[in-house]
Amino acid sequence: MLLPFDYVRAQSKEDAVSFAIEAGPNGRFLAGGTDLFVRMYDRQQRPKTLIDVKEIEGIEGVECRNGQGLSIGAASPLNMLVGNTTIRSEYGLLAQAAHSVGSLQVRNRASIGGNICNASPAADTAPALLVYEAEIETWGPRKPRLIPISEFFTGPGSTILEHGEFVYKIRIPQPDTKSYGVYLKLGRTNSVDLSIVSVACLALAGGEVRIALGAVAPTPIRVREAESILLSRKDEEAIALAAAAAKETAVPISDVRASDRYRLDMVEVLTKNAIEQALAGLAATGEV
Numbered sequence: 001m002l003l004p005f006d007y008v009r010a011q012s013k014e015d016a017v018s019f020a021i022e023a024g025p026n027g028r029f030l031a032g033g034t035d036l037f038v039r040m041y042d043r044q045q046r047p048k049t050l051i052d053v054k055e056i057e058g059i060e061g062v063e064c065r066n067g068q069g070l071s072i073g074a075a076s077p078l079n080m081l082v083g084n085t086t087i088r089s090e091y092g093l094l095a096q097a098a099h100s101v102g103s104l105q106v107r108n109r110a111s112i113g114g115n116i117c118n119a120s121p122a123a124d125t126a127p128a129l130l131v132y133e134a135e136i137e138t139w140g141p142r143k144p145r146l147i148p149i150s151e152f153f154t155g156p157g158s159t160i161l162e163h164g165e166f167v168y169k170i171r172i173p174q175p176d177t178k179s180y181g182v183y184l185k186l187g188r189t190n191s192v193d194l195s196i197v198s199v200a201c202l203a204l205a206g207g208e209v210r211i212a213l214g215a216v217a218p219t220p221i222r223v224r225e226a227e228s229i230l231l232s233r234k235d236e237e238a239i240a241l242a243a244a245a246a247k248e249t250a251v252p253i254s255d256v257r258a259s260d261r262y263r264l265d266m267v268e269v270l271t272k273n274a275i276e277q278a279l280a281g282l283a284a285t286g287e288v
């Protein structure tokens with residue numbers, strides 16, 4: 001059973017900030033509620049006030065800004081991203097990652113903002129946003145901030161957000177070149193489970209290959225060491241070295257889903273597969 005709580009619906013960005021400040025440390029922003037209500041039900045969190053952000057103008061929806069990339073409202077449900085034709089064709093890795101979350105029903109409620117603000121090391125959209133080098137547009141007592149996603153996560157369940165600050169939009173820059181991305185997720189089952197290991201790999205025409213890992217460190221991480229190996233060569237040996245470098249960078253824990261040793265081995269396997277698939281996908285577009 002849920003403990004009683006107050007519910008307020010913010011109609012504007014200013015409303016949301018002042019409600020949050022008024023509520024103090026016992027206030028929580030609410031989007032789809034698929035994380036928050038589970039935690040409240042389990043008594044892991046006991047907020048006194050929920051501040052619903054979904055009616056703030058502009059917080060839901062996907063905007064493709066001509067030549068300037070993508071702007072995604074934080075409260076956009078993941079199924080909105082999965083079904084968006086621009087995201088599917090130009091930012092396919094994000095569509096794959098969003099599609100890998102939970103079930104169809106969960107994705108109808110679960111928002112991209114909630115996915116990153118929950119700050120689970122296994123959050124599926126996080127590795128995709130890392131390789132697309134997304135920026136997080138927030139609104140708070142200090143007015144708007146644009147935070148690189150690489151600085152957003154500070155530990156398991158924690159972010160750089162200050163008290164009263166919420167995520168308004170997620171901005172993804174337009175890649176300079178053609179790209180092809182792959183998201184590989186290993187769970188205990190093939191459906192509705194958090195990742196044991198996840199890998200996002202984005203191959204860009206021009207030679208850059210970006211790689212990020214989920215569920216194998218206190219936060220989702222970029223693996224620059226692996227990326228630099230692939231800058232000059234992309235042969236079998238270089239791919240194996242990059243996968244080994246990803247394994248070297250990971251610092252997983254053992255938990256109910258998997259042991260740390262299994263995770264480490266799977267980081268290497270999935271990274272190798274993701275690189276091969278991303279490079280093959282890019283080659284098939286005719287732009288290398």
Ligand SMILES: Cc1cc2nc3c(=O)[nH]c(=O)nc-3n(C[C@H](O)[C@H](O)[C@H](O)COP(=O)(O)OP(=O)(O)OC[C@H]3O[C@@H](n4cnc5c(N)ncnc54)[C@H](O)[C@@H]3O)c2cc1C
Nearest residue numbers: 029031032033034035036102110111114115117123124167
């Ligand atoms: C059955 C089930 C399966 C799931 N499977 C997966 C999975 O495979 N992969 C995965 O990554 N997740 C999974 N989840 C977790 C969850 O669905 C996602 O993390 C989801 O994206 C959270 O979004 P939400 O809108 O529901 O967030 P909420 O529950 O509303 O909020 C989550 C947290 O973020 C904060 N928050 C929300 N929006 C904002 C904002 N705009 N600004 C600041 N703070 C905000 C809230 O205060 C809260 O602390 C699963 C959950 C369930 C119940």
